[in-house]
Amino acid sequence: MLTMTYEYKLQPTAEQMTVIEHTLDVCRSVWNFALRQRKDWCSSRRSPVNACSLRSEYIISANEPFPSYHKQAKQLTDAKSQYPHLKTVHSQVLQQVLRTLDRAWDDMKARGFGFPRFKNKYRMRSFVFPQLGKEPVKDDAIKFPKFGWIKWRQSRPIPEGFEVKQARIVRKASGYFVMLSLQLNVAIPQPMPQGHPRGLDLGFDKFVATSDGEEIKRPRFLKTKQRQLKLLQRRLKNKQNGSNNRHKLNQKIARLHQRISDHRKDWHFKLAHHLCEGAGMIFVEDINFVSWQRGMLSRHSADAGFGQFVHRLEWVCWKTDTYFAKVNKDGTSQTCPNCGAHTGKKTLEIRVHHCDECGYQTTRDVAASQEIRNRGLTAVGQTVVENVCGLDATGSISHDALVGTERSRNPDSRGLGIPHFKDIKRSEMA
Known part of the structure; x- marks a missing residue:
């Protein structure tokens, strides 16, 4: 249905x-x-059976x-x-x-x-x-x-x-x-893992970083209208409760909030369609974004709408026949996507990933997105039933067949930790 x-x-x-x-x-x-x-x-x-409140x-x-x-x-x-x-x-x-x-x-x-x-x-x-x-x-x-x-x-x-x-x-x-x-009344099958894999890492510094090296800045929807909103709310406290002037001012504030929400929704859908272009698989971290709104960055988290974006991205993936999955979030910024080595805990001030084992270096967010992609490929490698990257074998394909035993040490992997899917046509993968 x-x-x-x-x-x-x-x-x-x-x-x-x-x-x-x-x-x-x-x-x-x-x-x-x-x-x-x-x-x-x-x-x-609520009261105990043997006692009552004093009031x-x-x-x-x-x-x-x-x-x-x-x-x-x-x-x-x-x-x-x-x-x-x-x-x-x-x-x-x-x-x-x-x-x-x-x-x-x-x-x-x-x-x-x-x-x-x-x-x-x-x-x-x-x-x-x-x-x-x-x-x-x-x-x-x-x-x-x-x-x-x-x-x-x-x-x-x-x-x-x-x-x-x-x-x-x-x-x-x-x-x-x-x-x-x-x-x-029709049953539509879910999209199958195929095509170019793309991992996404969400954050406050960059709204999203992809495993292909693209970084998109976080827009400030609320900040652009914050001064106008602050002036209206300051006038609201001087209005008498229940008066017509207070009701009219509340309507102006509500229209401004809706304008902010509409801009955020429009941008989310446009970004989701942009990320699905040229991708057959999308992988994101399995994060409880409600907890992000309980810290000192709660306003910025609510303004970005990370949870709304992931929900809309999942819908766009289904509509464009793109496979969507969530992976484990633990340690994505502490693992080298090139060789799999543990690089140690990074503070928020460290924005560059550098692996002492293989020498792979890139921005922190891109490295995390590449590790998310690798984990997603590990998960779908147990269920993929199609030829991948021109492999002769069919059926259940392991992680080693997808990304190699040593990830990106193969010179054909171009430092991304997997064979480069971008140059492979969909017709060759069927």
Whole structure:
């Protein structure tokens, strides 16, 4: 089953915008009520059985079950008779709000996340229609339950054969958007290891360094707009809470943040396509980039968006039939990619790699990317079933057959640690 998400800009009328905002407000009230119910249940179980707080304790009957999704969904149905405004929103939309809260609650326990947060009118920005009617899409409009036809800007056509499964309406600083989930009942095989291998090393000094010797500087998306953003935020503290002037200024700040995010996203995709050109295999380090945002360089890490880039690179690799894999990150800057010798720990001030064993010298980031490439070739060497570099043998090819027993000591390897794939045509590798 192939699933894709396409995003389009909506062009609603003033009346339709009022309906969308009303739907967001009702979804926010349902979210906050359901979250409050769950937190109250947990608070009632926090006190020991033999002692109570000196101030107060929230008491719920011991026989009261936990307010799970199914229990809260049944309560939501019963609440519509008492609160008529709940009937103005499609029932499946409110059910999806409870499902989203249930997933956030499970992630809190399973993945160590914090408590889900209560939503104000700025934090609740989207809602989902899990089902649409028959033929909901036209060239200039899309139909939603209880909304009717809303004009949109169809920036790209929906691929033939794909079915629209669900739609998410999102409010952004620049307007309203719809994200369509498209499905096609077909199985597409994953790309196989083939062609020219390319290792990538991500970092703060250079955003990415490739095993081919290319180094790309890290752009400063936030820094270019930081002065303008700082001036707007300085004016915000003098505005009264809840006033129209504060709301207008918040909208200006949100539009500036979205402009920064759009520039980052556009650059990530262009770079991903550039790296996939001429490559049959892409290897990156398996890094938890969340930890990078907890140190003194947290702002620079968030500005670069390393995790977002790797996720988008994986998607572009799949789209361009390029094999993508992650390798072990430990010791990539301490191993010589030419001979495999351990060069010792390098401090961040050392930006040049020099091996005392073989004399190989290059920049630190390029050496790390070449070691990442070598580790990736070691991993795929156990599963490759095609001829590599004109070898006569077929089937499972070992690491020695791919890169040689002594890596780049062969003069044909050109100091990169593997036979030079760039001069070999894809037709020769089939």
